[in-house]
Structure formats: structure tokens, C-alpha cells
Amino acid sequence: MNEIDTNALDFLERFDRQQLIDAGYSLRRIGEWRMVHTVYFGATKWTAKQREAKARAPGLNMDQLVLIEKQLRHITDDAQRWKLRLELLTFRGTYEALRRRAKELVPGPPKKKPRSGVTFFAPRMGMRTMMVTGTERDITDIETSLRTGLDHALPESPQMLAPLLDALRSGTGSIPHAVPRPIVLVPLDAHLKVLTGDGDDVLLGMSDGTTMTGAEYLQLARGEELEVAVFHPEEGPVNLYRGARFANAKQRDLLRAAQPVCSAPDCIRAADHCEAHHIVPWAHGGETNLDNLAPLCRYHNRVNDDAPHLRKRGRIVRRRGRIFWRSPRGYAVANERGHHGAMDLLFGRWMP
Numbered sequence: 001m002n003e004i005d006t007n008a009l010d011f012l013e014r015f016d017r018q019q020l021i022d023a024g025y026s027l028r029r030i031g032e033w034r035m036v037h038t039v040y041f042g043a044t045k046w047t048a049k050q051r052e053a054k055a056r057a058p059g060l061n062m063d064q065l066v067l068i069e070k071q072l073r074h075i076t077d078d079a080q081r082w083k084l085r086l087e088l089l090t091f092r093g094t095y096e097a098l099r100r101r102a103k104e105l106v107p108g109p110p111k112k113k114p115r116s117g118v119t120f121f122a123p124r125m126g127m128r129t130m131m132v133t134g135t136e137r138d139i140t141d142i143e144t145s146l147r148t149g150l151d152h153a154l155p156e157s158p159q160m161l162a163p164l165l166d167a168l169r170s171g172t173g174s175i176p177h178a179v180p181r182p183i184v185l186v187p188l189d190a191h192l193k194v195l196t197g198d199g200d201d202v203l204l205g206m207s208d209g210t211t212m213t214g215a216e217y218l219q220l221a222r223g224e225e226l227e228v229a230v231f232h233p234e235e236g237p238v239n240l241y242r243g244a245r246f247a248n249a250k251q252r253d254l255l256r257a258a259q260p261v262c263s264a265p266d267c268i269r270a271a272d273h274c275e276a277h278h279i280v281p282w283a284h285g286g287e288t289n290l291d292n293l294a295p296l297c298r299y300h301n302r303v304n305d306d307a308p309h310l311r312k313r314g315r316i317v318r319r320r321g322r323i324f325w326r327s328p329r330g331y332a333v334a335n336e337r338g339h340h341g342a343m344d345l346l347f348g349r350w351m352p
Contacts, residue, residue, distance in 0.1 A: 008062040009054060012037045021311070021329055032066045039069060039085075049082040056089035064098050071102040074109035122268040122337070252276060255293050261337045262297040263316050263323045268337060269297035279316050281306045294323045320350055 015037040020030045040057065044050055057065060068088045075081040084106055091098050114133050121129040132139070145167075146160040168175045256271035263277070274295035280286030284306070294316045296304065305315040311328040318324075322343050324332040334351065344350075 008060070008065055009040065009057055011062070012040055015041070018311075024329075027328070032070075033062070035069050035073075036062070036065050046078065046082055049086065052086060053082075053089060056086065059092055060089065060098075063095055067095065067099060068102065071099075071106050075106070120268075251288070251290055251293065254290055255295055258290075258321075258343055259295050259323050259335075261295070261335055262300055263294045263325060263335055264296060264300040265325050265333045265335050266337075267297055267300060267335060271295040273297070275301045277301050277304065277316060279318060291318060291321075294318070322350060 012033065015033060017030055017034060020033070021027070040050065040054055060068075068085060071088075072081050072084055075084065087105060088098070088102055091101055093101075116134050118133075119131045121131070142164075146163055147156070150156055150159050169177070255276060256274075260271050261267065262269040262271070262274050274297050276288075277294045277296040278286045278288070279292050279294055282288070286292050296316065303313045305311065305313050305328075314325050314327045316323060317326045317332065319332060322334070324334050326332050332351070
């Protein structure tokens with residue numbers, strides 16, 4: 001066992017977030033330890049309870065101390081939280097036994113009413129899922145309508161999709177079919193395969209986060225004037241200099257061609273629905289040029305460490321024309337969902 005487990009309180013007393021980051025611990029674990037550190041060594045008006053907790057804590061390891069605080073964090077009454085904490089600190093046993101005891105002792109969190117809204121999930125094998133939450137009456141009306149006329153000898157769920165799409169796409173205010181813009185983002189040899197009709201094995205990335213084969217693309221684009229996006233193998237999309245703060249339409253087109261999804265790792269938001277983030281902030285003199293822009297969803301644009309000296313949530317950087325998220329410890333990470341972007345398609349994958 002290491003010092004974190006055998007001398008948990010000693011470790012917490014010397015807690016230093018930056019040293020732990022430099023030592024390679026995950027931010028999630030560091031955050032958990034800081035939560036426990038605050039309980040035992042933070043300022044509080046419950047000083048007597050805090051001393052009593054320190055006296056009881058040595059019988060438990062760090063994971064158990066973290067477990068106790070996680071089980072108590074929804075308790076809003078300080079007096080009740082300290083009473084439950086002290087009772088759990090008297091427990092001696094395995095982690096799982098402590099978890100069961102905590103569930104018996106600690107009242108569960110109040111149930112939250114689901115929030116109405118629509119959620120979209122990442123595409124998988126050509127299919128995509130959305131989840132809709134609404135009032136009981138509205139969702140029941142939809143279900144009743146979709147179940148009308150079903151063949152009960154067949155699975156019901158697949159039969160309900162077609163009438164749902166028909167309802168969404170017909171009538172006033174219907175949802176139109178999205179028409180991909182024919183922006184060519186393929187290397188010359190692959191483009192020639194598409195033009196000669198042999199593009200079934202050429203996969204093109206679209207700025208709405210989906211993909212299509214070269215053959216499908218050619219069928220949609222036949223007879224239409226194609227747009228060509230120009231990319232430099234080292235610098236990325238060709239700059240269009242502009243003195244205003246907000247990116248113009250052509251800059252946004254080239255930006256989403258270069259990076260078809262949000263630049264933050266694992267984010268699934270398509271570039272069509274992202275904001276144009278200034279890598280060097282506008283307030284710090286950053287220009288609205290393509291080499292200083294990156295698509296970020298609304299959330300990741302607001303949590304990005306804009307100032308270079310910050311090492312809290314990570315920040316967006318450019319390397320050889322490609323966009324990466326740099327972790328607080330300095331590691332460059334690409335969003336793997338963006339591998340259909342123009343730079344990788346034209347010049348191959350590259351990692352710093």
C-alpha cells in the first residue's frame with residue numbers, strides 16, 4: 001500500500017494540487033482528494049466536529065474517505081452531514097461494505113423532475129439516436145399516434161420511425177432534408193476515383209458530423225458547381241484576413257472543412273453548430289484569421305483556458321495547421337471524431 005492509503009490524513013494535510021498534476025495523477029482523482037482535504041483541513045465553523053473526524057479517520061483509507069464524501073454531498077444541512085460523516089467514520093470493513101452501509105444510513109437525494117429538451121448522440125455505423133423529453137401528455141400523444149395501425153406480429157419500435165419522420169417532414173414548419181454543400185476535401189488520387197465512378201470505398205467527412213461515400217457524393221453533386229477549399233500542408237486552410245471580431249461566412253466554411261466537429265476531445269457537436277473560437281483571444285490581440293480560429297461548442301468555448309498562463313481546464317492550440325486541445329500538463333490531444341477533416345484527408349494524420 002502507498003502513502004495515500006496508509007497515511008491518508010498526512011497526505012491530505014500536505015495536499016498540493018499542482019504537485020499532483022505534475023506527478024501525473026488524473027484531474028478527476030485530484031478533485032476528489034481536494035474535496036476530502038477541504039473537509040478535514042479547510043476553514044469551518046464546525047471545528048470540534050472536524051477534530052473528531054480527524055480522530056476517527058485513520059481507520060479508513062483514502063478511497064473510503066472519498067466514498068463517504070461522495071455519499072454525503074447531496075446533504076445540504078451541515079449539522080446532518082457532520083452527524084452522518086462521524087457515524088460512517090466509525091465503520092471498519094471493506095470498501096464495498098462501507099458503500100452498502102452508507103446507502104443504508106444516508107437518505108437518498110431528492111428526485112429531480114426531468115428537464116424538457118432534445119438530446120442528440122454520436123453517429124454509430126451509419127445510424128444516430130436522439131432522445132426527446134417532454135410533458136407526459138405530449139409524449140403520450142406522440143406514442144398513441146405512432147402506435148396506430150402497427151402490425152403487432154412484427155417488432156413495434158422499427159415500425160414507428162417512418163410515421164414519425166413523415167410527421168416531422170410534412171406540413172407547415174416541417175423539417176427539410178439537409179443538403180450537403182459540395183466542398184471537395186479529398187486528395188487528388190481519391191478525387192479522381194470519385195469522378196470516374198469508383199468512389200464507393202472513398203469516405204468523405206461532412207461538416208454536419210456525418211459521412212458519405214464518394215459515389216453518394218458524386219450522385220448528389222452531379223450537375224452542380226463544386227466548391228474547392230484550398231489547404232496548405234503545414235499552415236492549414238488558406239487565410240482570409242479580416243479586421244472584425246466575428247468570422248465571416250467563408251472563414252466559417254473553411255474552418256468547418258478543416259475541423260468537422262468541436263475541437264475538444266470526445267465532443268460530438270458538429271462544426272455546423274459550433275462557435276468560431278479565437279485561439280489567441282480577441283481581447284489579448286488575437287486576430288480573426290483562420291490560423292487563429294477553431295470550432296468549439298458553446299460549453300467548451302467558455303471553459304477553455306484563454307490566458308496562456310492558466311493550467312486549469314486546458315486550451316486549444318494549432319500545430320502544423322491542425323487543431324489540438326492541450327491538457328493542463330501540456331499534452332496535445334486531437335478529437336478523434338475530426339479525422340475526416342481536410343488536413344488529415346489531404347496530407348495524412350499527424351500528431352505532435
